[in-house]
Amino acid sequence: MTANGTETVTPGGEQLVVCTDAARTYGTGPGAVVAVHGASCAVTAGAGIAVVGPSGSGKSTLLHLMAGLDRPTAGRVAHPGLPEGSLPRHIGVVFQGPSLLPPLTAVENVALPLRIDGVAQAEADARAFAALEELGLEALASKLPDELSAGQAQRVAVARVLARRPRLILADEPTGQLDRESAGQVMGVLLAAAATLGAAVLVSTHDMRVADALPTRWSMADGRLVLPDGTAEEDRAEEDRAEERLAGKRRAGERQEREAR
Ligand SMILES: Nc1ncnc2c1ncn2[C@@H]1O[C@H](COP(=O)(O)OP(=O)(O)O)[C@@H](O)[C@H]1O
Ligand SMILES: [Mg+2]
Numbered sequence: 001m002t003a004n005g006t007e008t009v010t011p012g013g014e015q016l017v018v019c020t021d022a023a024r025t026y027g028t029g030p031g032a033v034v035a036v037h038g039a040s041c042a043v044t045a046g047a048g049i050a051v052v053g054p055s056g057s058g059k060s061t062l063l064h065l066m067a068g069l070d071r072p073t074a075g076r077v078a079h080p081g082l083p084e085g086s087l088p089r090h091i092g093v094v095f096q097g098p099s100l101l102p103p104l105t106a107v108e109n110v111a112l113p114l115r116i117d118g119v120a121q122a123e124a125d126a127r128a129f130a131a132l133e134e135l136g137l138e139a140l141a142s143k144l145p146d147e148l149s150a151g152q153a154q155r156v157a158v159a160r161v162l163a164r165r166p167r168l169i170l171a172d173e174p175t176g177q178l179d180r181e182s183a184g185q186v187m188g189v190l191l192a193a194a195a196t197l198g199a200a201v202l203v204s205t206h207d208m209r210v211a212d213a214l215p216t217r218w219s220m221a222d223g224r225l226v227l228p229d230g231t232a233e234e235d236r237a238e239e240d241r242a243e244e245r246l247a248g249k250r251r252a253g254e255r256q257e258r259e260a261r
Contacts (some may be wrong), residue, residue: 021075050211053220059204092161131163151182
């Protein structure tokens with residue numbers, strides 16, 4: 001991504017985040033809490049995933065590991081499809097609670113990460129306003145966070161993610177503090193932002209209505225991530241078949257070589 005907003009296009013199916021037996025333990029000794037037990041999963045370009053689980057099941061910890069905001073205490077989290085050293089640019093995070101900076105207006109909040117990325121003020125302002133407009137929020141542009149409802153503030157937080165044009169959006173219970181109507185509006189703008197960008201989106205939630213808005217569902221319980229029935233096994237079986245085909249070709253090649261001699 002350059003400051004003027006051009007960027008190379010990702011081919012579909014590219015893996016943006018890959019967790020391999022990724023675990024996170026808080027503390028040490030007898031009081032240690034395993035928030036996430038060896039989780040293995042991948043988020044590919046264009047995916048739409050809900051991570052469903054009750055409070056305390058490890059959703060936030062998993063999302064923070066995926067975002068690169070936290071490091072696994074065992075296992076690995078890799079971002080093969082994203083340029084190294086620029087995760088904050090390419091992974092947009094929406095948090096559960098208020099996250100707008102109180103002294104800045106909505107449009108200034110949206111423009112701030114762009115300024116941090118080195119975008120010039122005038123362009124940052126224009127892109128921030130365009131992001132608000134894209135989500136139908138232009139009327140909120142000059143409001144301070146104090147003047148917004150929780151749902152409006154959360155939609156502005158989504159615009160802030162959209163303005164930076166990430167490849168992956170991680171939203172951690174983005175509707176957890178909202179009533180049903182506001183929750184619906186936030187999910188609406190979140191999915192619209194992801195569609196506009198062609199970005200993958202992963203949303204943690206304990207609300208089945210939110211989960212139902214996304215095509216894929218993962219679940220978490222007691223720090224253990226469970227993928228839909230068979231996913232991991234199917235992936236493994238497919239890998240095995242691919243390896244077997246390769247090995248078969250290699251054997252055939254060796255046979256031909258032997259016969260040629
Ligand atoms: N900073 C921390 N220090 C110690 N324990 C933590 C910390 N953050 C989370 N935990 C514990 O890890 C577990 C998973 O928490 P979390 O990832 O926040 O779950 P969720 O987002 O599903 O509510 C919980 O038992 C929680 O108490
Ligand atoms: Mg949480």
